[in-house]
Amino acid sequence: MEGSSTELSPSLSKTSVSENTDPQKDGALAHNLIVKWSGKEIEIEDINGLKTVRDLKQLLESKTGVHVDRQKLLNLTYKGKLADDDCVLANMSLKVGQKLMMMGSLEKDIRTVDIPPEDRPVVNNDFDIPDDEDLPIENREVYLNKIARRVKEYKIEVINPSRPGKKLLVLDIDYTLFDHRTTAETPAELMRPFLHEFLTAAYDDYDIAIWSATSMKWIREKMRLLGVSSNSAYKIAFHLDYLAMISVHTPKYGVVEVKPLGVIWGLYPNYSVKNTIMIDDLRRNFMMNPQSGLRIRAFKSAHSNRQSDRELLNLSGYLRKIAKLDDFSKLNHRKWESYDEKSHSNKRMRSQSGSRAGPSNPKR
Numbered sequence: 146m147e148g149s150s151t152e153l154s155p156s157l158s159k160t161s162v163s164e165n166t167d168p169q170k171d172g173a174l175a176h177n178l179i180v181k182w183s184g185k186e187i188e189i190e191d192i193n194g195l196k197t198v199r200d201l202k203q204l205l206e207s208k209t210g211v212h213v214d215r216q217k218l219l220n221l222t223y224k225g226k227l228a229d230d231d232c233v234l235a236n237m238s239l240k241v242g243q244k245l246m247m248m249g250s251l252e253k254d255i256r257t258v259d260i261p262p263e264d265r266p267v268v269n270n271d272f273d274i275p276d277d278e279d280l281p282i283e284n285r286e287v288y289l290n291k292i293a294r295r296v297k298e299y300k301i302e303v304i305n306p307s308r309p310g311k312k313l314l315v316l317d318i319d320y321t322l323f324d325h326r327t328t329a330e331t332p333a334e335l336m337r338p339f340l341h342e343f344l345t346a347a348y349d350d351y352d353i354a355i356w357s358a359t360s361m362k363w364i365r366e367k368m369r370l371l372g373v374s375s376n377s378a379y380k381i382a383f384h385l386d387y388l389a390m391i392s393v394h395t396p397k398y399g400v401v402e403v404k405p406l407g408v409i410w411g412l413y414p415n416y417s418v419k420n421t422i423m424i425d426d427l428r429r430n431f432m433m434n435p436q437s438g439l440r441i442r443a444f445k446s447a448h449s450n451r452q453s454d455r456e457l458l459n460l461s462g463y464l465r466k467i468a469k470l471d472d473f474s475k476l477n478h479r480k481w482e483s484y485d486e487k488s489h490s491n492k493r494m495r496s497q498s499g500s501r502a503g504p505s506n507p508k509r
């Protein structure tokens with residue numbers, strides 16, 4: 146069937162969580178696909194009328210504006226290789242509701258790369274709590290109960306065993322390790338600089354966990370595309386997805402979804418506030434554990450910031466220094482950039498000999 150792609154409506158379907166479709170369900174009338182591109186999820190309602198990969202790309206061009214030639218469907222494979230445009234969709238055993246990840250820039254975005262960053266509008270839809278404001282800590286029973294329920298029911302995706310004596314590093318993905326909104330031709334262009342060096346160095350002292358407010362499927366896919374899951378220099382211990390998060394009500398910010406470390410600590414007794422650090426570009430994610438959270442600068446506009454961003458390199462040094470401490474609960478991660486190793490090692494020696502030295506942790 147030729148030309149049927151133009152009959153479909155070019156409306157964009159945006160869904161933040163569309164994980165309820167059963168990809169195994171077969172025999173449905175309409176064979177739909179989800180295509181994730183630039184932070185959006187685009188639903189192709191029915192691929193039955195499309196013959197080849199090129200037809201699918203033409204439909205995607207009508208829905209996204211990204212030229213067929215610029216599109217890369219990263220996980221669309223045929224016989225183990227990236228499918229070329231002439232591949233016949235019917236031969237590719239695509240599952241109903243299968244999710245594809247698309248890379249590709251709009252022509253207008255390619256042109257604006259040449260414009261200095263100051264001239265571009267800053268779009269920031271990610272609500273966060275300002276740095277100078279204390280997080281509204283909520284240790285109310287209702288939240289502790291929610292955490293207890295996650296500990297009991299949530300299935301962490303274990304990749305590698307936890308190693309005795311290691312500390313724990315919990316990492317966010319979007320805007321922390323990866324710019325998921327900027328369009329690009331390859332995943333490497335969106336990867337935060339020094340990612341693999343950072344993870345390799347951290348792995349010496351820390352077990353590494355990934356926690357992202359998306360589904361497990363996307364976490365796996367992003368880790369694969371970034372080359373994290375296949376890197377031989379380090380290993381990821383486990384993944385947590387949005388289902389491990391809890392919603393917390395705060396008078397000032399309303400209901401927010403947060404990542405409570407208690408879920409991990411309940412499942413792994415060897416990790417605690419003393420040896421865990423969580424890195425995220427949103428402070429609200431560690432609302433339940435402000436002491437353990439370090440807010441990293443968001444990595445956005447990868448095409449213009451790729452050359453200058455050294456955040457992971459610098460953080461690597463900090464993680465290395467604090468790894469020598471027995472207790473992270475006295476640290477102030479807000480001041481990580483001016484961390485003085487000497488004063489803390491002194492403190493550590495004194496506290497080991499029994500006295501509580503140094504400024505006490507401010508009560509919030």
Ligand SMILES: [Mg+2]
Binds near residue numbers: 317320426
């Ligand atoms: Mg993030």
